[in-house]
Structures are given as C-alpha cells and as structure tokens.
Amino acid sequence: MKxxxxxxKTSFKQKGVGDFFLQEINSKRPKVFLEVGVFHGVTARNICELLHKIHKDDFKYIGLDLFEENEENKSEVIPNTSFSNPLKNLYFKFIKRQNPYSKEAVQDLLSKFKNNIDLIKGNSNSVLKKIDMSKIDYVFLDGGHAYETVKNDLESCIEVVKSNGTILCDDYNLGAQAPEVKVAIDEFVKRYNFKCEILWNTRFAKIEK
Ligand SMILES: C[S@@+](CC[C@H](N)C(=O)[O-])C[C@H]1O[C@@H](n2cnc3c(N)ncnc32)[C@H](O)[C@@H]1O
Structure with missing residues (x-):
C-alpha cells in the first residue's frame, strides 16, 4: 500500500518513509493499534486503510494527542500546524471550516472507520496510564519528545512488548533537535533487556521482546 x-501535514515528508512504515506494520498485521501523537491524522488514516485491507472491520485504532497548544502543554513540542501552501490554508478555512489540528477534523478524516476508532484528546503522561494495554499489539510512539514524556510513554506501554507486541518509536535519532528521545529509548531497552532494531537510516527504533 502507498x-x-x-x-x-505529516511527519513523513521524506520520500519513501511512509511506504516503509506501512510495510513494517503490514509485516505484523496488528489488530489493535495505538498511535501516540496523531497531529493532522494522516498516518492515522493510512493505518486504518491498511488494517481495514488486512482485517476488514475487525480492527481497532486508538489515537491520542493534545490537539491544542495551551499553558499546561507548553513544555511539549508541537509541530507548526499552519501550511506553507496558501491553497491548503484556504481549503481548511473556507471549505472544510476546520482546524486540521483538532480532534473534530481528525474524526472527520477517519469517518469511514468511525466504528473502529477511538480518538482521545489529552496528555500521554496521564492518559496512557488509564488505557488497557492488554489488547494492544502495536504502538506507534510519536508524541512528546521530552525525556520524561518519552520515558513515561514507554513505561506505560511496557505490557505491549511483554506480550509479544511492538513499539515503533519515531525520531529516534533527531540529533540536537531532540536528543532526549534517543536517551530515553536506549535506557528503556537496556533496563528491560528488550530487542531494539534501528531502522530507516536511524529514524525509527523498533522495540520488541
Ligand atoms: C510529530 S507529531 C505526530 C505526527 C503524526 N504521528 C504523523 O505521522 O503525522 C507529534 C504530535 O504529538 C503531540 N504531542 C506532543 N506531546 C504530547 C503529549 N504529551 N501527549 C499527547 N500528544 C502529544 C503533538 O500535539 C503533535 O500533534
């Protein structure tokens, strides 16, 4: 699938990276998928299309995001949500009448899968602790990039790895832009002696038992 x-807007701007990501997911055929950091929902829609192709209606996608910049979230890095292409700004302002970085807009983008999705607006540092991880078999971790957030997110999803699932982390090696992501992942993998495969020119870290 392409x-x-x-x-x-999406994280996957580089040519080929989105297709590689979908191939990775396809190889595991997960039924219950969690994405931390949904942003405009582009990856969410691609994941739903793929899971629907594999499982028909027998899959679930859970997506979590702050979906807003506010005082409480100001320590988290939120990508620039406006478009450089003026046509896209006009499309969302006057045709869709939506903020693409909102739960409502992502819900709209995923409306054909409305019975399979669960979108949550909130901070992963608190929300993930309340999610039942026992049914989730794949996590795409692409939310906050601060050390404490990545550490908390990984610890909250540990059950997924322990039950033979996968956590795929984005932005493993962003260098000076977000060095804490790599530190938190390396520590987590070492602490629990998990397997960690570094993929796509050090962009992804795939954590498994
Ligand atoms: C890089 S973007 C995600 C891109 C998306 N996965 C994609 O493929 O297009 C990171 C997202 O994480 C969200 N985020 C940052 N910190 C967060 C937190 N602590 N809890 C939940 N979401 C968070 C931001 O609002 C932003 O939308």
Whole structure:
C-alpha cells in the first residue's frame, strides 16, 4: 500500500518513509493499534486503510494527542500546524471550516472507520496510564519528545512488548533537535533487556521482546 498525504501535514515528508512504515506494520498485521501523537491524522488514516485491507472491520485504532497548544502543554513540542501552501490554508478555512489540528477534523478524516476508532484528546503522561494495554499489539510512539514524556510513554506501554507486541518509536535519532528521545529509548531497552532494531537510516527504533 502507498502512503497518502490527504492534503494535510505529516511527519513523513521524506520520500519513501511512509511506504516503509506501512510495510513494517503490514509485516505484523496488528489488530489493535495505538498511535501516540496523531497531529493532522494522516498516518492515522493510512493505518486504518491498511488494517481495514488486512482485517476488514475487525480492527481497532486508538489515537491520542493534545490537539491544542495551551499553558499546561507548553513544555511539549508541537509541530507548526499552519501550511506553507496558501491553497491548503484556504481549503481548511473556507471549505472544510476546520482546524486540521483538532480532534473534530481528525474524526472527520477517519469517518469511514468511525466504528473502529477511538480518538482521545489529552496528555500521554496521564492518559496512557488509564488505557488497557492488554489488547494492544502495536504502538506507534510519536508524541512528546521530552525525556520524561518519552520515558513515561514507554513505561506505560511496557505490557505491549511483554506480550509479544511492538513499539515503533519515531525520531529516534533527531540529533540536537531532540536528543532526549534517543536517551530515553536506549535506557528503556537496556533496563528491560528488550530487542531494539534501528531502522530507516536511524529514524525509527523498533522495540520488541
Ligand atoms: C510529530 S507529531 C505526530 C505526527 C503524526 N504521528 C504523523 O505521522 O503525522 C507529534 C504530535 O504529538 C503531540 N504531542 C506532543 N506531546 C504530547 C503529549 N504529551 N501527549 C499527547 N500528544 C502529544 C503533538 O500535539 C503533535 O500533534
């Protein structure tokens, strides 16, 4: 399956990276998927299309995001949500009448899968602790990039790895832009003696038992 952009912004700008990501997921055929850091929902839509192709209606996608910048969230890095392409700004302002970085807009983008999705607005540092991880078999971790957030997110999802699932972390090696991501992942993998495969020119870290 080809990764599509749906006229929105996504982390996967580099040529080929979206297709590689979908191949990775396809190789595991997960049924219950959690994405931490949904942003405009482009990856969410691609994941749902893929899981629907594999399992028909028998899959679940859970997506979590702050979906807003506020005082409480100000320590988290939120990508620039506006478009450099003026046509896209006009499309969302006057045609869709939506903020693409909102739970409502992502819900709209995923509306064909409305019975399979659960979108949550909140901070992963608190929300993940309340999610039942026992049914989740794949996590795409692409939320906050601060050390404490990555550490908390990984610890909250540990059950997924222990039950033979996968955590795929984005931005493993962003260098000076977000050095704490790599530190938190390396510590987590070492502490629990998990397997960690570094993929796509050090962009992804795939954590498994
Ligand atoms: C890089 S973007 C995600 C991109 C998306 N996965 C994609 O493939 O297009 C990171 C997202 O994480 C969210 N985020 C940052 N800190 C967070 C936190 N502590 N809890 C939940 N979401 C968070 C931001 O709001 C932002 O939308």
């Amino acid at each position: 990764y599509k952009k749906y006229f929105r």
